[in-house]
Amino acid sequence: MxxxxxxxxxxxxxxxxxxxxxxxxxxxxxxxxxxxxxxxxxxxxxxxxxxxxxxxxxxxxxxxxxxxxxxxxxxxxxxxxxxxxxxxxxxxxxxxxxxxxxxxxxxxxxxxxxxxxxxxxxxxxxxxxxxxxxxxxxxxxxxxxxxxxxxxFSGRFAGTMALTEPDVGSSLGDLTTKATPHDDGSYRLKGQKMYISGGDQDITENIVHLVLARIEGAPAGVKGISMFIVPKFLVDEQGQCTERNDVKLAGLLHKMGYRGTTSTVLSFGEQGACVGYLVGEAGHGLSYMFKMMNEARVGVGLGAAMIGYRGYLESLAYAKDRPQGRRATNRDPATKPVAIIEHADVRRMLLQQKAYVEGSLALCLLAARLVDEHEAGGNAESGILLDLLTPVVKSYPSFYGPRANDLAIQVLGGAGYIREYPVEQCYRDNRLNPIHEGTHGIQGLDLLGRKLWQHEGKGLKLLLERIQVTLNAATKHSELRETVALYQSALKPFMTTTVELGQSLLSGKAEETLANASVYLDIMGKYVVGWLWLEMASKALEQDDLAAEFVQGKLQAARYFMRWELPEAELHLKRLQAGDDTFLATKPEWL
Amino acid sequence: MxxxxxxxxxxxxxxxxxxxxxxxxxxxxxxxxxxxxxxxxxxxxxxxxxxxxxxxxxxxxxxxxxxxxxxxxxxxxxxxxxxxxxxxxxxxxxxxxxxxxxxxxxxxxxxxxxxxxxxxxxxxxxxxxxxxxxxxxxxxxxxxxxxxxxxxFSGRFAGTMALTEPDVGSSLGDLTTKATPHDDGSYRLKGQKMYISGGDQDITENIVHLVLARIEGAPAGVKGISMFIVPKFLVDEQGQCTERNDVKLAGLLHKMGYRGTTSTVLSFGEQGACVGYLVGEAGHGLSYMFKMMNEARVGVGLGAAMIGYRGYLESLAYAKDRPQGRRATNRDPATKPVAIIEHADVRRMLLQQKAYVEGSLALCLLAARLVDEHEAGGNAESGILLDLLTPVVKSYPSFYGPRANDLAIQVLGGAGYIREYPVEQCYRDNRLNPIHEGTHGIQGLDLLGRKLWQHEGKGLKLLLERIQVTLNAATKHSELRETVALYQSALKPFMTTTVELGQSLLSGKAEETLANASVYLDIMGKYVVGWLWLEMASKALEQDDLAAEFVQGKLQAARYFMRWELPEAELHLKRLQAGDDTFLATKPEWL
Structure with missing residues (x-):
């Protein structure tokens, strides 16, 4: 396997x-x-x-x-x-x-x-x-x-995206790296970037940094941001690397996980000679970067899903192989110990992982399917739905992938905590994912403050249509009766509360409404992944050539999801509907 | 500070x-x-x-x-x-x-x-x-x-507890280390122990291992286990270290965190000459060890609480100091960024941490107070309550301390993920706590399978009496009206369901009931810590000389706890009451 x-x-x-x-x-x-x-x-x-x-x-x-x-x-x-x-x-x-x-x-x-x-x-x-x-x-x-x-494309040069600055973090509009026009049409850049993954390495001949900077005299905020190509080595007309550009590695950062990827602090233009080439039009840097960023966000979701998946498989193999303890009804110490997967609590930890990681992988593949429908199939609606879902595709796996890895460690017990086994590295690696390419908080604001209401709310409408298709199909399977019912009854408060939050934003209550944006992000993730579990279970039942255990596994994970995961989203919805202001009302000096 | x-x-x-x-x-x-x-x-x-x-x-x-x-x-x-x-x-x-x-x-x-x-x-x-x-x-x-x-006592010798064996893990009754009587009244031990913290080091002159082993001919299971003192160096009558005992460090284990503590594999008696001294009576080893183990479990809870607390303070200081972004209502990029604690989502992450870590510390101090009441005050009831609460004192901080550290990382963002800042170490260190001295699963079984029903359920009765005292006092404060009401209304299903679970066990449904023991452990933790939050809030209001911000902080954390944490326990209770069999019914081959 x-x-x-x-x-x-x-x-x-x-x-x-x-x-x-x-x-x-x-x-x-x-x-x-x-x-x-x-x-x-x-x-x-x-x-x-x-x-x-x-x-x-x-x-x-x-x-x-x-x-x-x-x-x-x-x-x-x-x-x-x-x-x-x-x-x-x-x-x-x-x-x-x-x-x-x-x-x-x-x-x-x-x-x-x-x-x-x-x-x-x-x-x-x-x-x-x-x-x-x-x-x-x-x-x-x-x-x-x-x-x-x-x-x-051929692998001679590598690429990076250089957005974040030491004093700015998530607030990209405040970045201060400067670009000064040069006589030859290029620019000279000056500034510092931080947390640049792959910002230096000894793998490729050259590194192409895509750098966000502000051309002298540009307006404050995001509108003043332009994008520049800044190669580590300048390149001649034959495509050969020539002299070293004035990009200097100021230092490496030492991450908890993802250690194989360099994380760098880069100094641009310390000698005043950092050559950069403007990409496209001035002032459009952030929108260009978001082309990349949206792909990168889906990529982060995938990474989180797969690190979670890896941990699941490792802990599953361990649980099937490791004998320890006896069933609750057997107190005879002379009998042989059973494999730990025989303990219901271990199966709990495995089933939870399965629900998180297989659901997360399905979510990422859905995003890719939408890209194809949109870009190759010319389906604009798929593009709109993808836009809506991108913060969820980034965040759900990033939140629940690490949770899965936490459970994988617990299944292995002491072995899970030592570097002699692979799951602790999964746990460390995966912890990056809720941070990079836009933190959870940023994704929540993006979803609740923007994405939901674009195209007059069409994305949500499209999502609900697809959910309805799944429900219609799933209803035909008696094995899914409870699962469908649980999802269906949970759907109404989701729609009602979402509409109310939209009205609240329209009425100018931005601060009150967005205070719980991260919570809403989690809710949305559970509804979307819950839908995908219903879809998987339903499709599994319709497919003739699948192993019975495989189908039962999908059914059971779907049941778990509706019984254990979705109710938490409903609970959150109640709080949001009631206008819970616990966090907004907390004064900094109380902490 | x-x-x-x-x-x-x-x-x-x-x-x-x-x-x-x-x-x-x-x-x-x-x-x-x-x-x-x-x-x-x-x-x-x-x-x-x-x-x-x-x-x-x-x-x-x-x-x-x-x-x-x-x-x-x-x-x-x-x-x-x-x-x-x-x-x-x-x-x-x-x-x-x-x-x-x-x-x-x-x-x-x-x-x-x-x-x-x-x-x-x-x-x-x-x-x-x-x-x-x-x-x-x-x-x-x-x-x-x-x-x-x-x-x-003087620090010349250190001590360890050597229970776990490579093939046995949590199932102590299956341990196989052998002890053979020797002519001089001592024993010769033979076997291997794993994950022994401090099992070797260069800090002290000698190391005193307390080793669980089975005397030749002893019965299978826990009744055949005896305890031995096995020093690294033998000691003469003057208390001086003489020759090396036959205890060998087979190797170090490399943990994700807690790296400063050696974690060892120890071989006893490879040369057939490992001298051990029987402690007390043969066959009582496990009960002696549990004297130590119960203290150690409370100690684990304290460690988890304090690593969580440390992360909270670090992230709080960072949040107050780090400028980034603007309030949701301010879109003017020419204005200065605010400290990130001004963002409600950051305050969410801080308030959650506060609720977890201050609640956990209170829980550990409660356990210590009960030790004093019992041992110095002669109050048997305090001893009974301590027994009941020990799995909770071990587990609640071990589960929510790491959650707090997760939030601390998130508050710091990229900085939280790198070793240049201290919170990622907290996250790694704290992950050990749900494992050692009895995993979560073991604690859950101990609580629901045993502790609740000892002394005819007196522990729970004593707990509820103490909770009632707190409720009576808290009811007097109008600031706590909502908080008290939420706790009070949540208390009834807790009692009802706990009684039902007891009846279910009595009726022989051990496997069905204990399948969700870990979930019950989490429920109990939330009720106990919720009670302590009520107690803290109430006492804070009654104290004249406290800073207003401090009192408000306690009140707000108590509110948070009842609004956001306790309802999750109620949700779990509903599942347990309904006899949810999701995990029990999951067959290994479905995973």
């Missing part, structure tokens, strides 16, 4: 729940068929298992070193990068004309799942590079693409 | 909530007064701040090394140990006749709180030694006490 994902589950999600093959009806994907998808997925899995998984713990134990001049990573990272680059996955989503594979987002997401489960820290380098390349592809001038995009 | 605990809070708990001074009415504590307590506490705090806190991060970054022969810890650990030993705290709770200080458990617990907040890994050495010494004091023969107790 693969250590990365339950193969049967992934196939079920791709083929049955999200109908991968139907994507081949889109012209862009017309060259693909089921077999071709499988072939790409097999390649990804092989590379993940062969070149990413084996050094996951080693890269954690031997984090990148900085001697004041150069960064050194363990050599396995570079080898993994090379295999990844050679596979063509760095540009897999792009068109044939750009040297890409025109791979559907859904299949690409599933490929990424293998890498995230195998080694999220090493996977960060190619994933960040793909994301940066996508921005350049979408917004940069032809000459810029020529200079930077091809070498990023 | 102290980084270890809010001084005003600790004083409030000791003096107002738990009436420390009233303890001086007991003969054993008659020499003390308020000033003397303060003096002891000041000494503990000074040592914790001066000799424990400064190397907390260093001991984490430079964990103990084993070269195959010797273990090396950083020298600061030994210095800290010496200062602790010189202070007399190792025997502080013991009588004058034994060289102790006859310090009340309540004050001793408060002293320990400083050390746990400052450096839980280094504090483990003296705490384990005290616990082991207590067992020897209670059950060992005079000659054994003479040989081992005095040097443990």
């Amino acid at each position: 693969s250590k990365l994902v339950q193969q049967q589950d992934l196939e079920f999600l791709l083929n049955t729940v999200f109908s991968a093959e139907a994507l081949t009806q889109y012209e862009r994907y017309a060259d693909y068929d089921q077999e071709a998808f499988t072939s790409v997925l097999d390649t990804a899995r092989r590379i993940a298992e062969t070149h990413f998984l084996p050094h996951n713990a080693k890269a954690d134990a031997h984090e990148p070193q900085f001697d004041g001049e150069h960064v050194t990573t363990i050599p396995e990272v570079k080898t993994a990068w090379q295999h990844y680059a050679e596979s063509g996955l760095l540009s897999a989503r792009h068109g044939y004309a750009d040297g890409g594979m025109q791979l559907p987002a859904l299949i690409s997401m599933a490929c990424n799942a293998y890498f995230m489960a195998a080694n999220p820290a090493t996977a960060a380098y190619p994933f960040l590079t793909s994301a940066a390349a996508n921005v350049i592809h979408a917004f940069a001038a032809e000459a810029q693409k020529h200079a930077f995009l091809e070498p990023m | 102290s980084k270890l605990v809010q001084q005003q809070d600790l004083e409030f708990l000791l003096n107002t909530v738990f009436s420390a001074e009233a303890l001086t009415q007991y003969e054993r504590y008659a020499d003390y007064d308020q000033e003397a307590f303060t003096s002891v506490l000041d000494t503990a705090r000074r040592i914790a701040e001066t000799h424990f806190l400064p190397h907390n991060a260093k001991a984490d970054a430079h964990e103990p090394q084993f070269d195959g022969e010797h273990v090396t810890t950083i020298p600061e650990v030994k210095t800290a140990w010496q200062h602790y030993a010189e202070s007399g705290l190792l025997s502080a709770r013991h009588g004058y006749a034994d060289g102790g200080m006859q310090l009340p458990a309540l004050i001793s617990m408060a002293c320990n709180a400083y050390f746990m907040a400052a450096n839980p890994a280094t504090a483990a050495y003296p705490f384990l030694t005290s616990a082991a010494a207590n067992v020897i004091h209670a059950f060992a023969a005079e000659a054994q006490k003479h040989a081992f107790l005095e040097p443990m």
Whole structure:
């Protein structure tokens, strides 16, 4: 059995729940068929298992070193990068004309799942590079693409996104890095960026930083922000690296997990000679970055889901293998101990994990399916729904993936707490996910303050329509009677309260309403993932060729979700409906 | 302000909530007064701040090394140990006749709180030694006490508890370490123990292991377990260390946190020459160990509470200091950013932490107060209540302390995730607490399967009586009207369901009932800590000399607890009352 994902589950999600093959009806994907998808997925899995998984713990134990001049990573990272680059996955989503594979987002997401489960820290380098390349592809001038995009696709150059500054954090509108126009049409940048993942390394020939900065005289706030390409080495017209640009690694940060990925403080223009190239139009930097950011947010969700999934599989294997204790009804010490999975409390911890991680993976694949429907299928509604769901896709796995890893540790007990077993690293790695690419708090504000009300609330309407389709199908299965009923009865307060929160915002009560935005984010996550559990259970029942245990597992996880998870969302809804002001009313001096 | 605990809070708990001074009415504590307590506490705090806190991060970054022969810890650990030993705290709770200080458990617990907040890994050495010494004091023969107790009290020898074996884990009844009688009245031990904290180190001259083993021919299960003193070095009649005993460090385990404490695999009797001395009577080993274990469990609760508390204070200071973003109603980027504590969502994360950690500390101090009432005051009922509450005192802080640390990381954002700031270490350290000295699952079984029904359920009756006293007092305060009402209305289902669970057990449905024991443990924790919040809020209102902000903080945390925490317990109760069998019914092959 693969250590990365339950193969049967992934196939079920791709083929049955999200109908991968139907994507081949889109012209862009017309060259693909089921077999071709499988072939790409097999390649990804092989590379993940062969070149990413084996050094996951080693890269954690031997984090990148900085001697004041150069960064050194363990050599396995570079080898993994090379295999990844050679596979063509760095540009897999792009068109044939750009040297890409025109791979559907859904299949690409599933490929990424293998890498995230195998080694999220090493996977960060190619994933960040793909994301940066996508921005350049979408917004940069032809000459810029020529200079930077091809070498990023081929793996010669890596990419980063350089937003955060030491004094600014999540409040991007306040960033202060300056860009001064230069005679040759380029700019000179000056400022400092922090927490830049992959900001320096010894893996690639060059690094292409996408830097947000403010051109001299630009207005305050987000409207004054522009995007610049700032390469580590300048590049000549033949695409060769020449002199070192004035970007300096000020230092490495030492993370709790994700240690294999360098986290850097970068100084731009200490010598006054940091060359940057404006991307697209001045003042549009943040909107360009959000193209990348939204993809990155879904990517964070996937990482969280898969680190959670990995922990689930490890703890499941341990629980089936480890004998300890006896059933509550057997007090005879002369009998043999049972495997710990025989204890209901251990099954609780496994079932909870299953509900979190399989639900999270389904959520991320849904997001990818929506990308395909929108971009390749031209379905604008799918794009609107994706916009609405992006904060949830980022946050739900980021919150419950670490919870799953917490339970995985507990299943292993003492073994779970030591580095001799892999689950403690999952726990540490996964803790980054509720922070980077926009914290939970930021996602909550984005969802409740903005996304819900865009397009006149159409996203929510589309979501509810899809939920209704699932309910209609699920109602036909007697095995799902209780599960459907629980979800259905919980749906009404969700809709009512959401509408009321919208009215409250309209009436100018921004502060009161948004005070509980993080709580609303959690509610929404539970409803969306609850819906997906209903969908999975329903589809599993309709599929003839699935193993009975697999179907029962999906049913039981769906039952668990409605009995144990959804009621917490209902409880939260009651608080929000009652206008709970506990946090808003708390004065700083009371703490 | 102290980084270890809010001084005003600790004083409030000791003096107002738990009436420390009233303890001086007991003969054993008659020499003390308020000033003397303060003096002891000041000494503990000074040592914790001066000799424990400064190397907390260093001991984490430079964990103990084993070269195959010797273990090396950083020298600061030994210095800290010496200062602790010189202070007399190792025997502080013991009588004058034994060289102790006859310090009340309540004050001793408060002293320990400083050390746990400052450096839980280094504090483990003296705490384990005290616990082991207590067992020897209670059950060992005079000659054994003479040989081992005095040097443990003075800090020459350290102590450990060696229960767990590699193949046995939590199921102590299955342990296989063997003890063979020897002509001279001693025994020869043979077996392996795992996860033994402090099992080897370079801090003390000698280490006294309390080892559970099975004398040849002993019955299977717990009744066949005896306790042995197994010193690292044998000791002559003058109390001097002589030859090395046949206890070998097989290896160190590498923990996620608590790295400063060695976690060891120990081999006893590889050469067939491991000398052990039977403590007390054969076959009583587990009950002796439980004397130590119950203290250790309360100690684990305290550690979890204080690591949580430390994280709370760090994140609170950060939130007050760090400017970022603006209020939801202010969209003008030209205005200055506010401190992040001005954001309601940050206050949410701080208030939750406050509720968890101050509640947890109160819980641990309550346990200590009960020890004093029982042991020095001769109040048997306090002993019964302590017995009932011990699994809760161990588990509630162990579950919610790490949750608090999770929130502390989130308050700091990116800074929370890097080792350049202290909260990620708190998160790692605290994750041990739901595991060691009996996992959550074990505590749940202990509570629901045993403790509730001992003494014909008297413990619960005593708890409810105390709760009623608090409710009667709290009802008088109009500020607490809502808080009291919420708690009071939640109390009835708690009682009803608990009785029903008892009946279910009596009717032979052990497996069905105990399947949700961990959930019941969480419920009980919320009711007990909810009660303590009511008590704290009520007492704060009655006290004239407290700062208004302090009182408001207690009130608000109590409100938060009843509005946000207690309803989750009520939800769980509904499931238990309905006989939810989700986990029991889940078949291993479905996972």
